[in-house]
Amino acid sequence: MSHDDALDKKNLLASFVREYGDDLKRIAYLYTHDLVESEDIVQEVLIKCYTQLDHFRHESSYKTWLIRMTINQCKDFTKRWSVRNIFYRQEIPDRQDLDLTENIYIQKETADEMLLVLAKLPSKYKEVLILYYYEELTMIEISEVLAIKHNTVKSRLLRGRNLLKDKLERSDWNG
Template sequence: MEINKQDFSSPDEASRLADCDEVLLNYLMREYATKLKRLAYLYTNDHSESEDIIQEVFVSCYRNLSKFRNESNYETWLTRITINKCKDHLRHWSIRNLIYMPLKHLVKTEDSAEKHYIHSENSKEILKQISLLSHKFKEVLILYYFNDMTMQEISETLGINHNTVKSRLLRGKNALLKNLEGGNHNGTL
């Protein structure tokens, strides 16, 4: 869905432009809100905070639609905004000191209570260890493993070289595994 805003010059057309922005925003929200919320949750590990961040993302998106330069696709642009909002959030709050909740959406309901408990503890430990990684490793791991982005998409989103993404992914994974093994963690990634 491409909208060429330069085609609007009269007041009637400007009104249509505002309508187009709203239509585009609604489309972007339907298309990407769930994925962006998951990304925000992986950064913050808090559902209500991730919802607040996504609201900020779409407010920022709406305010800046006219500035979108089509140098990337909307998903990459929104992902970059989300990451920046998450970084701002982490700078303002001491999230690292919180006890992390398990990734409940990864646990199957038919698992036994024992498996559920073990998975819950493993999830807590993995999230804790991810949160302790340096920011450059954490964001690449989150985008790759939890947001299912390719290395090329991560490169475009973060504005870094493809080889840098590969290097950070490998180093981050190794650091995470080392931390998990050092903590006598029995789970695997």
Template structure:
């Protein structure tokens, strides 16, 4: 079995595929669920996709060629699984029920200020979720997951200029949606 030599990458040394999978799940599990949620907008479905992602990682671990980081590889698998789900007939027949809780923790504010800030963040994220998938995915990866344009372009197999264009179009569309929803401010 050819498990990646992680000593040179500053990562723990792995003995078995199970060790690698355990580490990947601990390191990237929450990020995979969050990313999946941004596509499917349902917590349970995002968790199911996360399981599928890590099963796929396990089966294809020997094929990992070290051309990218584990993070980029796992994000790419997640994006593909999400797109597969969105194209599936069963997904198109499921009603959206869950709402995303606030992703950010804020500093010390009064209860009223905190409540208003939480409502604004939730409304902004709801507007992000209403963007077309091509714009939504780059907005979420750039702003919420804090990935670089280069990482996003590798993950989505796009040119960097395409990612920049989608970011610009996404910000413009989000600004329009926010103004339409009565939320003022700059994106």
């Protein structure tokens, strides 16, 4: 690889970090519920991206490729650390959290409960819900990222929403 090729590769990677870094971190956080782990996962994805960039086949966009790698890395993380999921770990609140008004605190608790319920859904439903609602990908983009048919995305969204609703109702969620 020439010096110019290496520079182009570094510039492309830097643009990925600017354009997609926050999205990738959000996806990783929704899987792990741990900010440090989500940052580590994104870093691992970017390293893989850099080393595999020459093998990118342009069958999808860079964004869908990076999201797919992030999801795979998250799945690997969950497999390696599934024992951690036995116990729910309370995160230490930031100073800012201590200053929240009552309404903001209630909204945060509601969102946290929703994420906990979402995390307990089967992976195939959790994936499409995260990509659709949190990453705002279209159903076509989701089908590309997950390499599944458009109709499969539709049915998983419907089934995932129903499962989420049932689990929230059973947990007496009032949001």
